[in-house]
Amino acid sequence: MSDALAKAVAAADLAFTAPAKARALAEAALAEADGTTEAAAVAEHALGLAGVSMGRLTDAETRLRAALRLADGAGLRERAAQTRGVLGYVLTLTGRTAEALRELDRAMPELTGQAAARLRMQRAVVLTEITRFGDAAAGFADALETLRAAGGDDLIEATIRTNRSIVLARLGDWRGAEDDLRHAERGFAATGHLGRTAMVWQNRGLAATVRGDVPAALAAYDEAAARYREAGTDPGLLPIERAEVLLSVRLIAEAREAATAAVADYGRRRNAVDLVQARLLLAKVALLDGDPETALREASLARRSAVRQDRPGWAALGGYLALRARRDSGLRTAAMLRSGQRTAAALTEAGWVVPALDARLIVATLALELGRTEIAKAELSFVGRAGRSGPAEMRARAWHATALLRLVHGDRRGADAALRAGVRAVDRFRAGLGASELRAHASGHASELTGLGLRLAAEAGHPEAVLRWAEWRRAGALRLRPARPPDDEGLAADLAAVRQLAVDLATGTGDARTLLRRQAELEKAVRDRARHATGVSTSDTRVPSRAELADALGPATLVEYVELDGRLTALAVTGGRLRRYALGPAAEAEERLAELRFALRRAAFGLGLPGDLVERTARRLDDLLLAPLALGDGPLVVVPTGRLHELPWPVLPGCRGRPVSLAPSAALWHRAATAPRAAGGDHIVVAGPGLPHAAAEVAALARRYPGARRFTGRTARAEPVLAALDGAALGHIAAHGRFRTDNPLFSSLRLADGPLTVYDLERLARPPRQVVLSGCDSGRSAIHAGDELLGLASALLALGTTSLVATVLPIPDDAGRALMLRHHRHLAAGLAPAEALARAQAELPDSPAATSYVCYGAG
Structure with missing residues (x-):
């Protein structure tokens, strides 16, 4: 073997491990070939492989066709056949699957031994791309058998097993997929091709995704990304596959950003195959983002491309997403019904189980609306039977279908039971996630179930059933303590x-x-x-009964607000009785709330307003939310909904002078109110930098609580403060607060060494029983589907803090000091936190900033 040929062969071996090095070797071999056709052909072949590895598909195809011309021209039939194998893969990536299979079949008779095994693997990869998973599995098995007969090769076997793991995962053979990946990882390591282990981790992520293990999938994809970066190789579909996982837990904004970038990137690189999947992902994201117009456009483009590429499975998926987009746009026609039936059949044939069930569910609801009851019954019955196992999303759809079928038969009690079973399936899925962010977003999977359950309860006129469904609908993620990640x-x-x-x-x-x-x-x-954190196996979904709430409330009243079909309902538990009140439009409450927050901000900063604007707006909100309830003047527990979580309730006339506690749900309030009152614990007072009054405020509080541990100046650092707060009786932090709308878990309190974030607080083993945050915006939370909250206040409540005082509005730096000192004076005198805050606010009737503070938790 000449030096040029040896370099070319070495370059081909390195293409997927160190593509930059492979290119340099191949170019050197090409320069040294000096008329030696075989060396030049293998060098061009190696350059084509490196192009594939780096995602440069146009260049790869050019190089491979050059290699093919050289090999064919010189009669190098085996070399030509090997190049045809790689060209078939590139043709697949660029959407020409029929041409790819022709090239591979043309090469098949020319190769024996290890080369034949590699070619059979490449053909199975093409079959995988067009979702012929059964044929692909048989092809990979044939490739392994051919390799064994040829004496084996660790590198080729590792590559075959890596590719086969995708098929086994798609077919539900988790054990077989992981076994293949373990063998592949050992094979790549043994042969010195560590860069290829990135593909192993990517496929681990795919397998975890298919079986519904989101933390494991994200951990595997993140490890794969790091290995691709280290090796300098193209990550291929990794960004799309990772975004699919994000979408499975309703991280819509992040998934949309990834999908949009992928569409642009694959389009620029002329990667037609991956562009189909990127467009389909963008269509799915757009549907969840309430943008059916974009969804229809992207799904239609993807479907047309998939048809041209002879990929019926992906074309079926495009048709399904287009169907959903038309449904979400309000279209209801007989033609759409027939199209949905064809789409469901195509999805089933292609092996898309969850989309096929969802398409049938869409067909069923369309049939009900069009009066085609028999079609609806047949489809609902099928979905209800077929979806009882598998991922949580599938089980939720199955129980939804069962509920609709029972409603068709007039069985409202059975429908309610089916909906509850679906909610439990989502609860178990959510509990398996360790990160509070993922749990909060995953609650969106239950929206249709809880919405229908709430509507049925309201139609039946049973307040206790409405309360139960309202509770199952809200803040379920906050009942679970965030789990610590492995690292x-x-x-x-x-x-x-x-x-x-x-x-x-x-x-x-x-x-x-x-x-x-x-x-x-x-x-x-x-x-x-x-x-990456993994959660627990069970979720606490029990809702306290009316009697349990009444017993814990004593003389207080609990009011829980519910939005249904654009209107607000209030459920009031008072004196042991539960009443339901119909209120006004939710949009009107949100409009008045926006006006009130604007007026309070301007008043707090002295920016000038008509003298009675705050009072007039507060009274209009009170007339909408509280006056119809005629609640008297005792202590009040409020469970808001939607934007009402941002309302500074103490400013409402019906709340002035009375203890008011806010809670994300009645269940969370009940947990805090009935928690054992632990004795002891330190009082911790902290002053952050940049607040002129903070040190004086903390000094005064240290005198109020003899023995309090004080952190000011350079001592007010995150780790010492966190250590002191762990297990404390009370923690008071006077620091600048910052609410992050882009990522609420980075909402923070500014300390001497930087921001103390929600991620920091979630590391506490035992949160302080009582917390006071005197900085501005410290009580705000992001609000997601199901009234799931993410922010400083909600994080502490989820951890187990029983009461927390914070502000839901920006206020001037020194505006809260007077209120805080009064609040703590009343606390030290033995008043409960909500009553202490109400007394302090009553003593400052002319302070707009004072009314911006609210008490969360048991109060």
Whole structure:
């Protein structure tokens, strides 16, 4: 073998492990070939492989066709056949699957031994791309058998097993898929091709995705991404596959960003096959984002491309998403019904189980609306039977279908039972997620179930049933304590680095753009580590009964607000009785709330307003939300819904002077109100930097609580403060608060060494029983489907803090000091937190800032 040929062969072996090195070797071989056709053909072949590895498909095809011309021209039939195998793969990636199979079949008679095994693997990869999973599995098995007969090869076997694991995962053979991946990882390591282990981890992520293990999928995909970066190889479909996982837990904004970027990237690179999947992902995201127009456009483009590429499975998926987009646009026609039936059949034939069941569910609901009852019954019955096992999304659809079928037969009690079973399936799925962010978003899977259950209860006129469904619908994620990720030490280190970067940005230490880019990288690392945490196997979904609530309330009244079909309902538990009140439009309440928040902000900062604007707006909200209930003047527990979580309730006339506690749900309030009252615990007082009044406020509180542990100046650092707060009786933090709308778990309190975030607080083993946050915006939370909340206040309540006082509005730096000192005076005198806050606010009737503070929890 000449030196040029040896270099070319070595370059081909390195193409998927070190593509940059492979290109350099192949180019050197090409330069040294000096008329040696075989060396030149193998060098062009190696350059084509490197192009595939780096995602440069146009260049790859050019190089492979050049290699093919050289090999065919010189009669190098075996070399030509090997190149045809790789060209078939490139043709598949660019959407020409029929041409790919022709090239592979043309090469098949020319190869024996290991080369034949590799070619059979490449043909099975094409079959995988067109979703012929059974044929692909047989093809991979044939490739392994051919390789064994040829004496074996660790590298080729590892490659075959890596590719086969995808098929086994799609067929539900989890054990077989993981066995293949373990063998592949050992094979790549033994042969010195560590760069290829990125594909192993990517396929582990895919297998975890198919079986519904979101934390494991994200951990595997993140490991794969790191290995692709280290090797300098193209990640292929990794961004799409990872975004699919994000979408499975309703992280819509992040998934949409990834899908949009993938569409642009694959289009630029002329990667027609992966572009189909990117468009389908974007269509799915758009549907969940309430954008059926974009969904229909992307699904239709993907479907047409898949048809041209002879990929019926992907074309069926495009048709399904187009069907959903038309449904969400309000279209209801007999033609659409027939199209839905054809789509469901095509999805079933292609092996898309969950989409096929959903398509049947869409057909059933269309049939009900069009009066085609028999079609609806048949479809609902099928979905109800077929979807009882499998991922949570499938089980939820199955129980929804069963509920609709029972309603067709007039069985409302049976429908209610089916809906509850569907909610339990979602609860179990959510409980298996460790990160509070993922749990909050995953609650969206239950929206249709809880919405129908709530509507049925309201139609039946049973207040207790309405209360139960309202509770099953809201804040379920907050009943579960966030789980720590596997790499908790790594998370702590990343959080410390985030704090240092924040200090560097604030002090101008270094180039601002570089620091901001590094900050974004570190925040992503923190978020990704947290998402790797695995949750528990069970979820506490029990709702306290009316009698249990009444017993815990005593003389207090609990009011829970519910939105249904655009209107508000209030459920009031008072004096042992439960009443339901019909209120006004939710949109009107939101409009008045926006006006009130605007007026209060301007009043607090002295920016000038018509004298009675705050009072007039507060009274209009009171007339809508509280006056119809005629609740008297005793203590009040409020469970808001939607934007009402942002309402500073103490400003309403019906709340002034009375103790008011806010809670994400009645169940969470009941848990806090009935929690054992532990004795002892330190009082912790903390002053953050940049607040002129904070040190004086904390000094006064330290005198109020003899023996209190005080953190001010340089001592007010995140780790010492967290250690002190763990298990404390009371924690008071006077620090700048910042609510992050882009990522609520990075909402923070500013300490001496940088921001103390929600991620930091979630590391507490035992949260303080009572917390007071005197900085602005410290009580705000992001609100997601199912009234799931993400923010500082909601995180502490989920951890087990029984009461928390914070502000839901921005206020001037020194505006809260007078209120805080009065509040703590009443606390020290033995008043409960909500009553202490109400007394303090009553003593400052002319302070707009004072009414911005609310009490969360048991109060």
